[in-house]
Amino acid sequence: MKIIALHIYGYGQLADVKIDNLAEFQVFFGENEAGKSTIMAFIHGILFGFPTKQQAELRYEPKHHTKYGGNIRIFHDEMGYASIERVKGKAAGDVKVVLDNGTIGGEELLKELLGNLDKNLFQAVFSFNLHGLQNIHQMKGEDIGKFLFSAGTLGTDQLAKTEIWLQKELDSRFKPSGKKPVLNEKLQALHELKSELNKAAAKNKEYEELVTIRENLEQEIKQVNGILGDLQHKKEKLNEWIRIEAIVKQEKKVMKELEDLGEMQSFPARGIERLEKLTELLPPYRAQLSSLQERMKQIRHELETIDPNDSFLEAEPELLSLIDQVPIYEQLKLEKQQCETKFRELEDKLLEIRDKLHFSLSEEEIVKMNTNIHMKQQVELVAQKTKKLIEVKEELENQYQEEKEALEDLEQKIQQLENLCLPKQERILLEEQLAEGKDKQSIENELKHTREKMEFYQIAIEQQKKAAGRQKQQYILFAVILLGLTMYGVYTKQWLLTVLGVVAMVVMAVFLVQSSKSAKERNVDQQLKVLQEKEQQLIERLKAAKYFDFQKIEEQLLRDQERQEQLKLLGFQLEQQQEQFEKVIAKFEEWELQSSLNKNQLRDLSKELNIPEKMAKDFLLEAFQLIEQLKSIVREKQHLLKRLDEITRQQARIEAGLNSFVQRYLPEKGTSLQQSAYLLRNKLKEEHEKQIKRREKQAKLSELEAEWQQKNQEHEHLQMEYNRLITSANVETVQQFYELGEKSEKQMKLQERLVSLQEQLKYSILSEREREEFLQLQLDRASLSEYNQETQRLRAELKALHEEQAATNYEIQVLEEGGVYSDLLHQFKQRKYEFNQDVKDWAVLAIAQDILMKTIDTYKNVHLPKMLTKAQEFLAFLTNDRYLQIYLNPSGSGFLVESKDGTIFEANELSQATTEQLYVSIRLALVTTLYENYKLPLIIDDSFVNFDAGRTQKVMELLRRLNGNQILFFTCHAHLLPLFSKENILSLEKGTVQIMS
Structure with a gap:
């Protein structure tokens, strides 16, 4: 199948694009967003259907076109x-x-044309893009072989992905030596559960033995607990002594030092520290009090000079409202001027429209006129109808004139043609003469034919005579040879040879006499005589025939026949023309009826709109539009009058308000409105500043007074504290106070230390007597280590006994309840069922993998050899015979490649460029072998941009060698264009297509 032309109604950014005369090797060149991907998607969409909204593919629905x-x-x-x-x-x-x-057909016929290929298979085999090469770039080495094998089977890597997915799913379920897979874990759990089930069956006979063991264990645990308790008590006391030993010794030392100091008189707590702090604080307080008094005096003086106008400040909201309206006053003034100007313009325009319409109605009557939507629609319809009737009349008049002229022309032609036709009697006479002429012509033809036969027979006689002469010469030559042979026999006395020569000459002489004139020659002579007699008879008949100019007669009859045919045709045309003429007359009658109705409607509308009927006839719609404008102007004029009155009232109110403030608070009088507002705003600002200063000074004065009061109280308090501290120590001088303080401080520290030590010993588990005993015994940590070792041994023994006791109690409980065996049996069967279900799922995947591998093996043995042979040919060509053979990898589903020197490489061992060449070879071999019966276009989208110049040249030469498949090559790289013929390159530029020159 070959694509010859494309017509894109609308697809993505392309609309109404036509591409004709596509070549066998067609190149589409364009920069990014020129439409290459859109054209490829268009081909896929037309052949296999547009992508649905549920699919991930782009639908390329036009944004700016409906098609x-x-x-x-x-x-x-x-x-x-x-x-x-x-x-x-x-x-x-x-x-x-x-x-x-x-x-004509639909999807079924299209599938038949495409060989029942679906879109996925077509894109996998015949749509060749950079995706496959990019997959090779992104793959790990061990996956490249599998990818190439899958590409050679399906055209994509789907086969390799399916194989990897199946193996991954199987491995996640079971591995022969694995532990984490689901089936491995469940199988291990079944084995463990089976073992527990066997043990449970044996334990039913052990109940009595277990009861005896439990009693013995309880007795042993009780004994060990008693020993461990005594040992733990001793260890706790020893630990406690080790903890408090240093504290006890410190206590003894502090008590000895207090005893040496003796009794002391009372001294204030932290007396020296308090005295020093008071001595530092008193002078700064005196300085601060003096400074505060000076600052308060200055602020009181400043307050006497500040006196704001409170009544003016109370009227601030009203004043600000008036000042803010001063700009509005200016705007109103400007608006008033504009309104007055607009009013004069409306008056002029009103007068102009009145003159056009010849209106004498008042403005109130104009406003009341009916110009609603219904009236407007009627006016438009009647105006359109009037215009259309005029156009129809002009058209009908033209048609009437044309049809009338055509009718008269046909009648004139018929009359002229009838005058040219032959009379009936004359035509019959000419026909009889022509019949006689046909007999004479037949005689002449027969005479000509007879003479041609005679000429042929004469030529045949001459040829026979020439052939007889040549034969005679041959006989004479042969006779001479026989005569010479006979004479030679006589001369040499070979009588047998002589006799043979004589006999041969006699036979030849007889044959020559008999064949001198054959029967064939005699027959020819006889036929020639018959023809000569017939010729004489025909000449005599021809002389007897009458002579007429038969050619002229035949031409006259032929012309007359043509005129008769033309006359019939003109008669038919005359009938049609008469019908057309009558139709035009009928249309004229219909137009007159429509015109009468329209004239009545026009008269009614002109009365309702108060316009002259003649004006309504010619300018109805324009008059209605002018009336609408007139009403609009009148309404606008009334609105302007209301607005002017409102502006005047607003201006008067603003002026009166500001003038009242000027009279009360400003010394300047007679200033402009703007200047008055400016002076009032400045005065308001000044009064505010005075008010703010007064408040700030008053607040500052209050702060200073409060601070002075606080500082004075603090100073008095500190002085009293200083005097009380000296008095409380019962000393007279500060020196005596310091000496007594040092001694008191030392005693206090020792007492605090003693209290702290006694507090630490307060919660000790050792009594004072036990502490004295430990102090005298001098026990150390070695004894504690022995206690710890014995304790650990006893605890380990106790733990083992408890574990044995717990196990024994559990076994006894299980045996007493009697349900362990049945529970284990039920659990075992349930898990066995679940395991069997998982095994079935695993078997389904294993069978699928086996079917896939068998399919691959069948492909390897049946189809792949043919494909590999062709791929080897392509690879050798692309690599300049550097790599010659491609083999299946016996250890997997990949390929091995043999180089020219016999070295075998795996696919992942090749260079990146060679791997891409191998991929290209396999893909093209797939198209030309396994799918050779599908002569579908091969679509290539910039698949070779990573090749160097040499490799690109080679792959283009290979593509040109492919026969049977049209190639559509899309590229955005200009350096590839010299590789193609210019007439095969289509340049794409934002929805346009042109052949490159």
């Missing part, structure tokens, strides 16, 4: 030329296939 779809013109090897059209309709579009032989 969606297009037409493809193809040539099929068996069915000939066909057109395939698909447009928007059901999910995949509505398709129509039309063959040139007249056959």
